[in-house]
Amino acid sequence: MTDADKDYPGHAHARAILDNVRDAIITIDGDGTITHFNRAAETMFERKAADTIGANVSELMPEPYRSEHTRYIGAYRDSGVPKAIGRIRDVHGQRAGGEVFPMELSVAEVISGPNPIYTAIIRDVTALRHATEVVRERERLAELGAIAAKLVHDIGNPLSGLTMRVEHMRRLADTPDGLPPEKLRASLDHVRNAAASMNALIRGFMDFARGQRLQRSKVDIAALLSVIVDLWAPVAAQSNASIVLDTGQGLLFVHADAEQLQRVFHNLIRNGVEAVAGGCGKTVRVSAELSDGRVAVSVCDDGPGVPANVDVFHLFETTKPGGTGIGLAVAKQIVSAHGGTISHRPRAGGGAEFRVELACGDEIEGPRA
Ligand SMILES: Nc1ncnc2c1ncn2[C@@H]1O[C@H](COP(=O)(O)OP(=O)(O)OP(=O)(O)O)[C@@H](O)[C@H]1O
Ligand SMILES: [Mg+2]
Known part of the structure; x- marks a missing residue:
């Protein structure tokens, strides 16, 4: 129990709760200075409360938010229009080691007025995102298997038509009169269009098969x-x-x-x-x-x-x-x-x-x- 807790017994109780919840709970003042940093926050951000209290909350964010955050807090104070407040948000945090991680953030304004205090509750959703990605990847592979057969069918048919047409043109080329120019042109157009549509099919399929590695x-x-x-x-x-x-x-x-x-x-x-x-x-x-x-x-x-x-x-x-x-x-x-x-x-x-x-x-x- 700290000295402050002796003065206000309720504090000890609140502190015990704050330090035992799984979510990170951070309190900041109107300038963004961190005034409380619970145990879960220490684990999540890999920083000790003693070294973090007094720092600016922007230190917990990756760029470009880090540089811009102070300006935004000021804008909020002036305009009174909340954006991060009262809702659960998908945002990113940064651990002391530099790792950027996805998190759910909810901010409450505990005390409003000239000296406001905000409490942020943060959940690290790295593991959840990872699990979702694994499931999605599995579903994608299953789907790929099923559609590969369809692709073979959709490309196989026009391809054999194309081969037959080219063979026909080849045979005619050996006859004494050859192919009349307009027929030759029509056949070549057909070949070109069929090749272009198969090409589009393959490219589109590759887009789909590549999966989505995001560069955010x-x-x-x-x-x-x-x-x-x-x-x-x-x-x-x-x-x-x-x-x-x-x-x-x-x-x-x-x-x-x-x-x-x-x-x-x-x-x-x-x-x-x-x-x-x-x-x-x-x-x-x-x-x-x-x-x-x-x-x-x-x-x-x-x-x-x-x-x-x-x-x-x-x-x-x-x-x-x-x-x-x-x-x-x-x-x-x-x-x-x-x-x-x-x-x-x-x-x-x-x-x-x-x-x-x-x-x-x-x-x-x-x-x-
Ligand atoms: N704005 C729209 N109005 C009406 N139908 C639409 C519209 N957008 C999509 N569709 C329907 O959905 C189908 C699938 O669209 P999708 O974009 O996946 O393929 P596509 O446009 O047919 O071919 P591509 O792969 O070249 O884009 C279309 O063929 C059409 O029937
Ligand atoms: Mg389309």
Whole structure:
């Protein structure tokens, strides 16, 4: 029992509880200075309470949050708009040895006013994430086995057709008159198109089979979407349609693999553009917003809508003559690897809406000034 505990017997009881819970419990003041660091926090962050109390809480975070955190606390104090407070957040911490780990964070404001005190309860979810990844990997391998047979079938058929056509051309080449140029051209076009579609199938399959090893960084969703929209806008314009981008005023960040996310939104926006092509619709609307602490991106079109009975996220499921049916299967795989969700529903008034939700990447930072 410390001297303070003798003065306030309730303290000893509270301290015993704090030091025996499995979650890390850290108390900070309004400047972010750590005032209490329980035993579980010592284990989790590999730091002694005696060396940590008095330090700034940003020391427990990886970059870029570490450098920015103090500014965010100040912004919160000034604006009073909580972001990290009152919710469970998926964020990252950093141990003294440098290891960055995933954690669930919930912050409560214990005392408000000019000298506020916050309590953060932190759960290390490294083991949980690892277990989830192992299960996902096993499921993926099982699925790969089943679809390999389908791939052989889907490539085997056009390949034997292709071989027969080339043999036919070869035979005709040996006849006195050979092949008339227009027939030769048509046959070569056929060969080229069949080869291109098989190539697309194989590439898409490789995307799927590769699995998703994520290289996460802080990604500005609005900037990422704007690059993709610019790329597809001219294609939409060819069908007299347009793509509208609405990402609101605030900055939306996710902690994600930018390249992989780009592929997700490429697929969704391309599907939207394909849905409105040929006069089937007028507009593809891409929007991003903060929804319940998550970043929600919606890609909405006024095309014909998803046909009934089409399991859009299933590998090789396609209703398009030149489609591979891989786009959304890969998109789902990438979004799941990020711990996010992807879904679709009919758009009111006709068309389809696809929605991706990802954990917000700047939750630990608090609001922007
Ligand atoms: N915006 C949309 N409107 C209507 N149907 C859609 C839309 N997006 C997807 N679909 C349906 O889902 C199917 C699967 O989409 P997915 O992107 O996985 O494959 P694909 O577009 O057919 O081919 P690819 O692999 O080349 O993208 C499509 O063939 C289509 O039937
Ligand atoms: Mg597609």
